[in-house]
Amino acid sequence: MFFNLIVRNSKRSRKENGLFFSSLVISIVAFYIILSISNQDIMRFLQEMESDAVDKLLLLIPIFYIVTLCILFFLIYFACKYQLQRRKHEFGVYLMLGMRRGKLFSMLMAEDFISSIFALVIGLPIAIILSEMISLITAKLVGMGIIGHRFTLSLSAVLFTILGFLVIKLFAFLILSGNITRQEIGSLMAPISNNAQRQKPTFIYVFSAIFGIAMLVAAYLLAIQGIAWQKSSMMLLTLSLGILGTILLFYGMRALISLLIAVGKSNVPLRVFNFRQIQENVVQQSTSLAISSMLILAALCCFGAGIGIANTSSKLNAHILDYTFAVSTNIVLDKEPEPELVFPSVQSLLKENGLEDQFAKLFQIREGRINTTEKTDEVFVLDSVIDEISRLPQSKDRDVLLNNLGYAGFPHVICLSDYNNLLELAGEPTLELASDEAAIYRDSSSTNEVRNAMLNEILAKHPKAELDGKTIFLTGEVQSIPLVTDSSITLDIALIVPDEQFFYYTQGNYNVYVNGILDQNITNEMGLMGAYSTINEVLDMIDLDALGLEYESYLQSMGRQLFYMVAASYITSYLAIIFLVVSNTIIGVQFLMNQQRTGRRYQTLVRLGATYHALCGSARKQITWFMGLPVIVAAISSLFGVKSLFAGILSSEVKNAQGEMLVIAAIIILILCVVECIYMTVIKRSSDRYLLTLMQPQREE
């Protein structure tokens, strides 16, 4: 009997508060996915290549887990609180009928436990399937057919999901049901008072609203001018100003809504009623609205940062080369092979191991130091260029460029014909240099577009410079095509010189990097990843060290990029989803609970001749406003927040890409709109359903 009561009550709770229940399911799914991240195909693959970075990421997971637990605790606490408050009268009746408090307490706990089990039973299979799907899709997207999908059920993830979920539910419920069962029967049976909050004089709200807006503006300014990122104390100040400002703004919002009621005189049905309802909701829940708004802001910032990071890392290096072979770095000095012999030895190595056909093209990149002089400084003098740059208007980029050029006294030189090979492969026009001409090479990681543009402007004038006492003219644009496939060499500043000059300046003492391009047929057939993996397998079998060689493939570079993309998008979208779900559920549940608490008003409206249609329209309008307010405040704040975030954490390249910023902003807004629309529709539907029950008259005697 008692058990039946529990089962029935818990079923009713789930039905009445479906929104909350589905949020629980979503959070279980999110829990499992983040906890099982190490089991994803792509993560297993990356772990082999970038194990340090992946390990660091995996170390962060428990922190995210705990942070989410705290946020979810608030959600559960809020939602359960309203649910229990609504049933207060029922609990009073149980106690009147002679139920012991201990029994009531255990009944509440048992009801909640059943709901939790339901949420887990529904959520976990969805989570496991979704996690598998994400794993498969990401693997497919990056062409990782070779690794082979493995169905994995992370038992520890399941365990921790269940554990974390049950612990926070238990904790929230212990506090709440403890509170309920301690109350006197009289106060339990008393109807919930609607106007618990006393009105304070209007000027307090006006003042609070103005002060809140002022604080927000101050926070925006601090954020957007980059002051917030200078010191941690400034960051703290900005954040506290923002948080306090939002809370004050929502506290004072009733004054703004009063203004709206007074100003408008349009003949929209139930207009005054709608605004009064919204006002009451905002008044009663100003703090939780402010918190929800800030959670939405956090979600927006997460989305923005995630997309930004993923975007930058995805285009760090254009993919031209597949393989680079070079003389091993840990070779003993006197055993170093002659530079001319490196290329043939790589060729024969590939031939011997049957890899010759895999490569469509094999060519060398030769670069070296100036060996015609004993000096190691002021070999390259480019005073005229430096002079011109210092005449440009002062900017951070100019100073960085000047500083860079200050270290260019002893540059590397690159062989022109080799570099032209690269240009051809990249589909760009080749360079033509006279014997007294040179082009400037800068690695893409050590410069940016603005600095290159400054330099290009000066190079267009063919400035004069001196290389080991000889006059040369600098020409062309700044070159930055990667010389090797990954990271065996990065040159901050180098000179590209004609072959003859190259051999003269290096005196035959240079380094050779042999680059290989894979055959199109092979990559088409096996996929890029597949081709790399098979060739790497063969190469790893050979004792390259004995031959004094080493190799790197684009796979490493790709792995690194992939890692940043995957890590950034996983973590940020995980946090963003949690934030969005929690904030929207809090707002939605609050609205619905409040609607049910003030259900009598709607019944009065029915008596006064309101149609069902009119009631739904009124409630829908209230929902749009009630949910829209925190979203709008968050959206405005996010304009500054995301911009500041970009300035603070992203590399300089993104800062200059204004157009891309707009695209990112548009994507974020679109995502937010979709999520909010879904939530609003869900809440409007359940409000309609509730209002329909009010249309059936109840017999009251």
Next chain:
Amino acid sequence: MEPILNIENLTKVYGNVPNQTRALNGITFQVMPGEFLGIMGSSGSGKSTLLNCIATVIQPSSGSIVMGGKDLASLNGKSLANYRGKNIGYLFQNFELLDNLTGSENILLPTSLHNVSEKESRLRLKQLAEYLEITDVLNKFPMQMSGGQRQRVATARALILHPKMILADEPTGALDSKNAKNVMEKLSGLNRDDQATILMVTHDSNAASFCKRILFIQDGIIFHELRRGDESQREFYERILKVMAQLGGGSYNVL
């Protein structure tokens, strides 16, 4: 003169076959324009059911209610909502003012529901507020008003759209005697000066003594009728008390 409300053989049955309750068991009466009709009966006699049927809050099991030549059973959807809003003004025992709206906002609520221009209604609001002496509470919230003021605000809300008839369900039930008297005086004043038609359900003999005619209901049927002739309100009140004594727990029932 045509009756404004014509009720024919009205029945309402609650529940299913083995344990049915016949709340109304064939009630027939008419209300003429400008009449102030009281309906009295003890708890459970069916008077609230009757009022709810007229207010279209519940549907009768059989019989007909014709208001101004229109059968209420033929109404649905929008016409039903219009009927509720424009043909009847409803007064509740516990006022049912929306506590987050000010007095004037509460009174103007029906105009907003039925797309009546607020400007037109402002004049009516002013007249009603003056007559009902609530001008100084129009900008207050219900929580800040006394019980009598609340019921008078509710009265103004019921009257704002010029309804054909006022249905009052125990309008004095939640008021002290002084406020109850005041509200009843206002209602009978409206009946006398404006020819407002009022149908009031009550079990308060004092309030009923303001009516011109009283129907007594017991066990779902009309059991007695009183008309106030030329007698004073005091004498009418005595007559009501006598009938009430017979109705509830009096010798008539016991023996």
